Amino acid sequence: KNQVEQSPQSLIILEGKNCTLQCNYTVSPFSNLRWYKQDTGRGPVSLTIMTFSENTKSNGRYTATLDADTKQSSLHITASQLSDSASYICVVSAGNNNDMRFGAGTRLTVKP
């Protein structure tokens, strides 16, 4: 069973709308959590990285939250743009920080 579960699997929204992607994990002990954006045909690009003590972190229109107690993270995208169409991957690191667990990703499509 994957230790990092992402939802929804795919999402379609209209340009300008907001959306929230979810990442639940069971990885323990927790070290940090990262969100990556992967455009079609490209490699993943890091959006945010959060450690245990951080509840929220923003990168432009992207805001990630982390609840280490419930082991949940979300990625909120504000005022979506067509260029936000991509896969978003949640990665959780455990233990001594060398053990990574990957979510299957959420495929976001932003339509005009």
Added chain:
Amino acid sequence: DAGVIQSPRHEVTEMGQEVTLRCKPISGHDYLFWYRQTMMRGLELLIYFNNNVPIDDSGMPEDRFSAKMPNASFSTLKIQPSEPRDSAVYFCASSRTGINIQYFGAGTRLSVL
């Protein structure tokens, strides 16, 4: 900086053939990672190096896979013999600081017929 450079971008080969994927990390980065991505399994870490030394190869699927890093600016991932189930996109990533902040290449799309 040109970023992480992978070659070839696409590779089509027949089952049983040897395949070699290449990666040039960002200059000054001490860590290099090889990943495989498929629709079924998502992104998987195969192996990573620190200062040209393999640190964790537990993700390498089987003996048909091997990776080398002869110097700080070059790494290869070799599959011999290749099988259709090896078809995937293979990514190389590098980092200055470790696993947390990685920069990915554009990937090599491998198709084994």
